[in-house]
Amino acid sequence: xxxxxxxxxxxxxxxxxxxxxxxxxxxxxxxxxxxxxxxxxxxxxxxxxxxxxxxxxxxxxxxxxxxxxxxxxxxxxxxxxxxxxxxxxxxxxxxxxxxxxxxxxxxxxxxxxxxxxxxxxxxxxxxxxxxxxxxxxxxxxxxxxxxxxxxxxxxxxxxxxxxxxxxxxxxxxxxxxxxxxxxxxxxxxxxxxxxxxxxxxxxxxxxxxxxxxxxxxxxxxxxxxxxxxxxxxxxxxxxxxxxxxxxxxxxxxxxxxxxxxxxxxxxxxxxxxxxxxxxxxxxxxxxxxxxxxxxxxxxxxxxxxxxxxx
Ligand SMILES: [Zn+2]
Numbered sequence: 674x675x676x677x678x679x680x681x682x683x684x685x686x687x688x689x690x691x692x693x694x695x696x697x698x699x700x701x702x703x704x705x706x707x708x709x710x711x712x713x714x715x716x717x718x719x720x721x722x723x724x725x726x727x728x729x730x731x732x733x734x735x736x737x738x739x740x741x742x743x744x745x746x747x748x749x750x751x752x753x754x755x756x757x758x759x760x761x762x763x764x765x766x767x768x769x770x771x772x773x774x775x776x777x778x779x780x781x782x783x784x785x786x787x788x789x790x791x792x793x794x795x796x797x798x799x800x801x802x803x804x805x806x807x808x809x810x811x812x813x814x815x816x817x818x819x820x821x822x823x824x825x826x827x828x829x830x831x832x833x834x835x836x837x838x839x840x841x842x843x844x845x846x847x848x849x850x851x852x853x854x855x856x857x858x859x860x861x862x863x864x865x866x867x868x869x870x871x872x873x874x875x876x877x878x879x880x881x882x883x884x885x886x887x888x889x890x891x892x893x894x895x896x897x898x899x900x901x902x903x904x905x906x907x908x909x910x911x912x913x914x915x916x917x918x919x920x921x922x923x924x925x926x927x928x929x930x931x932x933x934x935x936x937x938x939x940x941x942x943x944x945x946x947x948x949x950x951x952x953x954x955x956x957x958x959x960x961x962x963x964x965x966x967x968x969x970x971x972x973x974x975x976x977x978x979x980x981x982x983x
Contacts, residue, residue: 675700675826675877675971677900680716681708682963684884684906684916684938685738689807692716692965693738694938696902697882698824699726700806706730707822707881713742714749720966723739725753729801731790731808732763733883741772751781758784762800762810764792764818776909792818795890811894813885817917821883825896826876830867837870877971877978881929884938889920895929899971899978905936908949919949924958933980937963 683691693710697717704726706713717724723921724746732740743761745875750759759781761770770787774780780833790810802807816858830853837843843852843860851856857866878898885904895901903922917925919936926934934957936949943949946962953960961967961982968983 674973675824675879677879677969678720678722678901679935679937679965680720681710682937682939682965682967682972683738684904684940685705686740686941690965691941693741694733694883695844697722697805698879700824700826701804702726703806704728705808705824708733708739708883709746710738711741712745714746717746722785725750725755725953727759727760728757729760729808731765731800731822732761732769732809733813733822733881734764734815734817735769736817737836737882740769743915745778747773747781747785748777748779750783751779755783758786760786760788762788762790762808764790764820766790772895790820792820795893797823797894809894811890813882813890814888814915815884815886819883820893821881821891821894822887823878823880823898825878828873828876829874831874832871833979834868836966837865840870841865843870843888848952872976875978876977879971881923882917882925884916887917889926891925892929895925895931898929898931899928899980900933900935900969901929901931902935902937905949905953906938906940908943908952919953920956923953923960926957926960932959934960935963935969936960 680695681692694708694715696707698705766787792812792938797809799807800965802894806826807946810820818838879900880898881902882896882904905919905922907918970981
């Protein structure tokens with residue numbers, strides 16, 4: 674199960690209903706944050722999410738509305754006697770994390786590890802690898818070094834044991850493991866290929882743009898994603914040089930062939946987001962408008978993947 678909770682969906686200045694950027698992800702007990710705007714720890718508490726579970730925080734760029742919540746969150750973790758390390762990823766993370774730790778009189782009793790994320794070029798980088806999933810980054814276009822992130826669950830190969838036994842007399846055991854590892858094996862004088870007796874269950878993929886102007890690297894990293902969470906600061910895409918309009922976001926979603934699009938990071942001028950939704954849906958029908966505390970859950974039902982939105 675992958676759970677995504679929007680903790681902040683406003684751009685720049687917070688409003689009564691929208692906190693600055695932060696997104697919680699929880700995959701089978703692995704909890705992360707994508708951005709950590711001011712007030713994120715209170716948002717976590719209100720959403721009843723345990724901030725002590727977070728081991729990795731991914732900052733898209735060092736504008737305060739995307740990171741200023743780190744100071745308070747880390748100090749609270751310290752007061753709550755955190756001992757396990759906390760990793761903070763981002764473009765130029767070593768420089769900014771070191772600056773943050775130098776502020777104030779406090780010093781954490783846990784290790785804070787800064788992880789620099791590449792912010793030049795157009796290539797994807799795997800920045801965190803786990804046995805079940807990867808976190809990737811790719812540079813995007815903003816006024817300062819900035820990246821987008823993707824969560825990608827590994828594809829799973831399911832061997833049809835009944836078929837393996839019927840066709841080749843191969844039973845559940847170490848040879849099945851070897852077949853999964855090597856792709857083919859020789860058994861009783863025959864070559865057995867993995868593809869002939871298995872199916873692939875595609876892993877779930879979710880992408881978050883951070884702040885960006887319309888950008889082709891987002892098409893690349895979002896290719897085939899189940900969900901794209903995209904900057905949609907303005908209704909009209911000509912209003913700003915370094916943010917996206919709703920049509921930009923919808924175009925990217927369509928080009929990348931994603932299944933669902935969530936628009937977020939709205940300028941506070943939009944109290945009513947209906948016109949934004951209508952505009953986006955002209956290009957991409959499966960569009961959702963993010964709200965603070967909106968919760969999305971991807972669940973497996975057999976081989977299919979179901980998305981619920983609350
Ligand atoms: Zn920014």
